[in-house]
Amino acid sequence: MSTPFGLDLGNNNSVLAVARNRGIDIVVNEVSNRSTPSLVGFGQKNRFLGEAGKNKQTSNIKNTVDNLKRIVGLNYEDPDFKQEAKYFSSKLVKLDDGKVGAQVRFAGEQHTYSATQLAAMFINKVKNTVVSETKASITDVAIAVPAWYTEEQRYNIADAARIAGLNPVRIVNDVTAAAVSYGVFKTDLPEGDEKPRIVAFVDIGHSSYTCSIGAFKKGELKVLGTAYDKHFGGRDFDRAITEHFADEFKTKYKIDIRENAKAYNRVLTGAERLKKVLSANTAAPFSVESVMNDVDVSSQLTREELEELVKPLLERVTDPVTKALKEANLSVDDVDFVEIIGGTTRIPCLKNAVSEAFNKPLSTTLNQDEAIAKGAAFICAIHSPTMRVRPFKFEDIHPYSVSYFWDKQEEDEDNLEVFPAGSSYPSTKLITLHRTGDFSMEAKYTNPNVLPTGTAAEIAKWNITGVKLNDGQTSIPVKVKLRCDPSGLHIIESAYTVEDIKVQEEVPPAADAPEDAEPEYREVTKTVKKDNLVVEAHTFALSEKDLNSLIEKENELAAQDKLVAETEDRKNALEEYIYTLRGKLDEEYKDFASDDEKSRLRDMLAKAEDWLYDDGYDSTKAKYIAKYEELASLGNIIRGRYLAKEEEKRQALRSKQEASRMAEMAEKMAAQRKAEAEKKDDSKADAEGDIELD
Known part of the structure; x- marks a missing residue:
């Protein structure tokens, strides 16, 4: 059974949480920190991920890539790129697809990696951290990303999770995840017909600032408005x-x-x-x-x-607040509470500015660093078929309007706004088109001019095949089920043709009709499903071939990292064994080895030490193991003698202690018997003294 995993993919640090033991736990990393640096470093032999990369960042500055989530899905020609580039010490380059990648020196050669690959490397690292710390199976993950992520960026993060061997059950907005955490664990939320509680969430992290307004009732959340400043953190x-x-x-x-x-x-x-x-x-x-x-x-x-x-x-603090309230059609007076999350909200002047923007005191009900990860873990648990969680329904909000387009035929329109800006998702819409044959559809943002600069208007395209016309038909009705899924991705869930058939339907009897009257029938026309159509999607997701290729590459790199780590462990074990054995040979082991054995072992240790710091300084795992076993072949014999003698001493001591305890027990029992005899004698003497003499 997979343990639900929630990942708050932060720009500076990421937080990991799992749903288990009837609660949500934060997972600490290998150095017991409750957050892990979000960066990837490259060395001469292996990668340095998370804490290891942070420790080597200063000395390996050109080959360490941080700010990972800022370059995911970013176009090299995007105006945002110039803004982002100044925060990077590694070299950013333009990839063949026009996206931003990082160029680093790894294992003595120059390599270029896409942002999706880099994100996958880090996600694989934190996945292994969770597996190591929890000893659980981890296959499903809910990843919290910025609310301003486009559809393409959400697909990229989902692909990164798949490359890392995870199933991304949901890509959720980070502030929405925090709001879920609030709604699930709050026990005093309104119920039934009571007025919903309006809560504003202000999240100011390492690189961005988001404000979301949510309406809460017991067991449910509806996001009313979201606004952000991408370059404020x-x-x-x-x-x-x-x-x-x-x-x-x-x-x-x-x-x-x-x-x-x-x-x-x-x-x-x-x-x-x-x-x-x-x-x-x-x-x-x-x-x-x-x-x-x-x-x-x-x-x-x-x-x-x-x-x-x-x-x-x-001076920019109030902008996201104003925009979020406007989208929610609320004023600051309608907001009941303002919850702040994100490490940057600890800065006093920033807290004061946010408080003034809402004209009310701030709340810190949530853990500012961990609320998002905990909410993501709960959301992942909702999708688990084997875990029962308390019912909680939540809906997010469309930041931009999305329309679907198709080939114009006859008098039909050629597009329809299906998911308006400000409407809730997940949601499903069913539309009917009249088609003359196979056709294609495309999803686009309705108003490209309101999108962030550099965002493509196109979202996805589908080829729909299998349309068959009957004799005499010029077109056939096609039902298309359009969906914005829980991750905010726009898809076509299914498509099928329908036809009208005539059927006999029983007419309801009149109120005064006799009970034994014959039923009457009428002919009616019903629309029924005819043929399922084949829907072939073309989205931002990687093709199966490309995905498998990247999975293979990541597995190779992970195997190399593991081998380097194990080799270093064996080298350290050999070095420790040399010094430990040499020290003990003159102390604990001195009486358990002959002079010849001592001389031979000292010579072996000296040669092993010289090799370790010369030819063996950069050797293989197998050679370190061989050297260790060579020394242990004689060292363990001497150690065995020492341990046997120590065991003999322990047994002798144990026997002596046992004999002493037995003697004490015998002495105690003898004393007890003597005391009982004396008591008996005293009783007898008393009895004799009571006899009356004439």
């Missing part, structure tokens, strides 16, 4: 601080950290820590040792100075 605060210090250090120390990627990244990392310190303090020092050219730098920053640096950002 914690990284913008970090960069503002870094740029401030870059200018200061240029004047104060005559160094320009902008010319050195490693130096800039070290100051950026320090700026992130400084930002967190200033959330709890009014001022904080800042220093970096040997930032570049062997120069140590130091400075300080006050909270007021930080607020001045980010003033242009703070």
Whole structure:
């Protein structure tokens, strides 16, 4: 049975959650952190994923790719690309399909990977983390992504999950996942005919800011409005601080950290820590040792100075709030609570700005870092056939209107707006078309001019075949079932032809008709299903061939990473064995080996040590195992003698302790018998003393 897995795919850190033990648990990673850095690094032999990549980021800056979710589905010519590129230290390149990829040096060669591949590498890493920590089978996942993700980006993330060996049961908007978490675990929500509770969710993370308005009743949620600012997040605060210090250090120390990627990244990392310190303090020092050219730098920053640096950002705080309320047709007075999530909402000036925008105090009912992952895990559990969860229905909202187009025939229209902006999904619509033969349909955004710059208007295309006309027919009615699925993907669920047939239908008897009257029939026309049609979809999803190819590549890379890790473990085990055995040979083992054995073993250890730091420094797993076993062939004999003697001592001690306990018990029993005898004698003497003499 697969354990439901929820992934909050964050830009800086990702959070993992699973549904088990009648609750939702956050999964810690290999270093016991409750979040995992969302990045992929490449080395001489293997990849560095998550924590390992973060640890090596400064020294491996050019070959470490972060901000993964920002380049998924991004066109190289998109105006957003210039905005995103400044946050990357790795080289971003244009792929054959016009998308953005990353160029890195891996295993001594230059490689280019698509954003989907990079996301798959990271998802595979966190999947293995969950498997390792929970010892459970993980096949299904619900992934939380930004509300501003287009259909193409959602397909890309779903493909990344499949490459990682997972079944993406749902791609959910991150703030919606947090709202589900709120609705599921809140016990005081209105019921029945009571007025729904209106809650605004403000999520300000590492790279973006989203505001969603939801209406809650017990067991249900309806998202009323969502708005966002794609370029407003914690990284913008970090960069503002870094740029401030870059200018200061240029004047104060005559160094320009902008010319050195490693130096800039070290100051950026320090700026992130400084930002967190200033959330709890009014001022904080800042220093970096040997930032570049062997120069140590130091400075300080006050909270007021930080607020001045980010003033242009703070002026944009109210925009998503205003837009979300407008979409929901509500005012700030209609909002009952404002829940804040996302690490950046801990910044005092930002919290104050959000509170002022809503004109009410903020709530922190939800865990700011973990609410999204917990909601995603619950959503995954809803899709599990083997897990029972409390009933909870939720509907998200279409950010853009979507229309379906087809070939114009006769007097028919050639398109229809099926899913208007602001309508809820998942939803299904059934339309009827009159066709003369096989045809195609296409889904497009109705108003391309309102889309984010660079977003393609086309969503998907379908070829529908199997249309057969009867003799004398010029066209035939076709029913097409159109659906916006729970992941927000627009699909054609099915298509079939229908025909009108005449059938005899019994006429209901009149009220005054006798009970034994003969039933009357009339001829009526009924529309019935005739033939199922074949629907061939052409979407943003990878073809089966391309998907299988990428799965194979990822499996090869994962196997290589595993081999490198195991080889390093065997090398460390050999090194530890050499030093441990050498030390014990002069201490614990000295009485259990002959002089010849000691001499021979010392010689073997010296040779093994020389080999380990010379020819064997970069060897294979098999050779490390062979060297270990060569030393162990003699070392284990000596160790066996030592252990046998120690066991003999333990047995002797155990026997001595047992004999001592038996002696104590015998002595105790003898004392007890003596006491009983004395007591008996005393009783007898008392009895004799009671005899009366004449």
